[in-house]
Amino acid sequence: MTEIKKICKSLFEMESSLSLFDLRIHGIEIWKVIRHPLFLEIIKQKDLNNSPHFIQSKRKKMYTIPNKIYNSFFRNPLIGNYSISNIVFESPRKKLFNGEFIDIYTYDVLNKLQSSNVEIIDSAFKDKYISKDKKNRKYLDYIYLNSLISQKISNKKNFVLPADIEKKIALIEFELNVSLKVEIDLKKFLKPHLIKYMANYKLYYKLFERRKPKKIYIVCSYGKEALIQAAKDNMCEVIEVQHGVISPYHLGYNFPRNVRINSFPDKVILWGDYWKDVVNFPIDGNHLIVQRNTYLYGQFNECRTIKKNENQVIVLSQGTIGEKLSELMYEVIKNLPSFQFIYKLHPSEFGDELTVYPFLEKMKTLENCRLVGDSQSLHNLLAKSKYQIGVNSTAIYEGIELGCKTVIVDLPGHEHLEEVYNKKLAKLVKNKEEITIELRKESNYKSVNKGYFFK
Known part of the structure; x- marks a missing residue:
């Protein structure tokens, strides 16, 4: 437990x-x-x-x-x-x-x-x-x-x-x-x-x-x-x-x-x-x-036809686990140069994020990683990404709605997504090695019916 x-x-x-x-x-x-x-x-x-x-x-x-x-x-x-x-x-x-x-x-x-x-x-x-x-x-x-x-x-x-x-x-x-x-x-x-x-x-x-x-x-x-x-x-x-x-x-x-x-x-x-x-x-x-939430419904409809980039991974950060996640993901990103990573910061993390999370500064040196804030549409990024990685962000549910293969990292708070990974809608991983394996192999994930989480 x-x-x-x-x-x-x-x-x-x-x-x-x-x-x-x-x-x-x-x-x-x-x-x-x-x-x-x-x-x-x-x-x-x-x-x-x-x-x-x-x-x-x-x-x-x-x-x-x-x-x-x-x-x-x-x-x-x-x-x-x-x-x-x-x-x-x-x-x-x-x-x-x-x-x-x-x-x-x-x-x-x-x-x-x-x-x-x-x-x-x-x-x-x-x-x-x-x-x-x-x-x-x-x-x-x-x-x-x-x-x-x-x-x-x-x-x-x-x-x-x-x-x-x-x-x-x-x-x-x-x-x-x-x-x-x-x-x-x-x-x-x-x-x-x-x-x-x-x-x-x-x-x-x-x-x-x-x-x-x-x-x-x-x-x-x-x-x-x-x-x-x-x-x-x-x-x-x-x-x-x-x-x-x-x-x-x-x-x-x-x-x-x-x-x-x-x-x-x-x-x-x-x-x-x-x-x-x-x-x-x-x-x-x-x-x-x-x-129905009109804003979310509209975003989903606009993005459903967008073609996914097979090697694109979006990482969903949050203030509660941001520092731990960035340290873990730095090693993953560094070891997977063939993948393109979008590191999406939570709105509450904008501002002093590079001094709060030292590993984000290191990520800037990696050619296959791009840090983004609110300058780009979250739903557009989710629609283009084949994989999403996170802990308990609301955006994870939105990514599942948009067909992302979902990896939940075993950091405090992942329990909020327990029903999601228990239903095989996502994969729970414990460390950087398991994340790397999950991205390299073609795992099967269950999909959800349109409107399962969002009417």
Whole structure:
């Protein structure tokens, strides 16, 4: 059993034996609030993964404060006396589509709602806003800054828990540290998450109280428990739009059977039927809605007729495993000069990637390797590549849809693709030697029906 599986198994058993989802402080479902970040802290202590996203220096963050202050005055979602039926919280990552930068996840939602009936609330990606400036587009900077100030003030105060809760937290901490062999001060870990929740809840409650929306659309629900609870306390329906991989080892989505969580969305819009049954969502099955993603559907249709280059391999990097994957792949690429490798970096890795991953600098010296960011279409690259290599990127599913022979590298997180390689849709490999063998031989891979992952 892999370390990721052991961690998940231990947490699932503790959730059952200690009734962790019943734990409340002032009505706050505190286990739901810390569940996913606690999982990330555990795998960090075990040195299984790096940070999933590019971390900006404090100095660079300071340079963005003037823009945030400006946006707090001129793009503040709390300013104005009006109501709106729908609020859409966009993903900060945008793609160029039909001459306009869009959030590919909420694009269909916005098309159906019509601009006169919706307000868009955007957040910056690497402190930049790139979508077209519209009257109904607001920015999260005011909420971000006010929440940050409130958290700073609260962090200086004593953190006192009710006696029964403190006793339960101590018990959870003991079980956690013994079963997983980690060193986590759970009360100390809980404090910033609880303070952040309370600060955010007040601001979002105020927003929804003023705007009186009937529906709230979000991308990525874990980490947004305060927003979700504030919306529900204002009688708003909360709908999440799928943005990435959902698997039994993703603690943002997989929960014990029959558990119902208030700070989870009322409904989830999914890309295809496959995703409905892969985890135990904490909502009824009739609230899982399968809808076609127009952007992805269009990309697949455009690329299906592209002829594959028999010797082209695309490598799909990610922040969590980027350094380990680059070290392993450097040796593979160096030893296979007859293959052409496209090394595709994740958007969160752009910027300082060559100083973070030393082996990427070495790859630049190899004639058969090309590093790419967002300058080229991912789907075009997948369509032209005979093989794709990765760990748990969402793009792997897109590559399978486009007919790539798929190699999953046995690095932490590959467990998310377990069902894929168990169904022989991909090959799991353990080291550089096995990758090399897999690329040199003509293995048979099962294909999927069109629309298996994406409607």
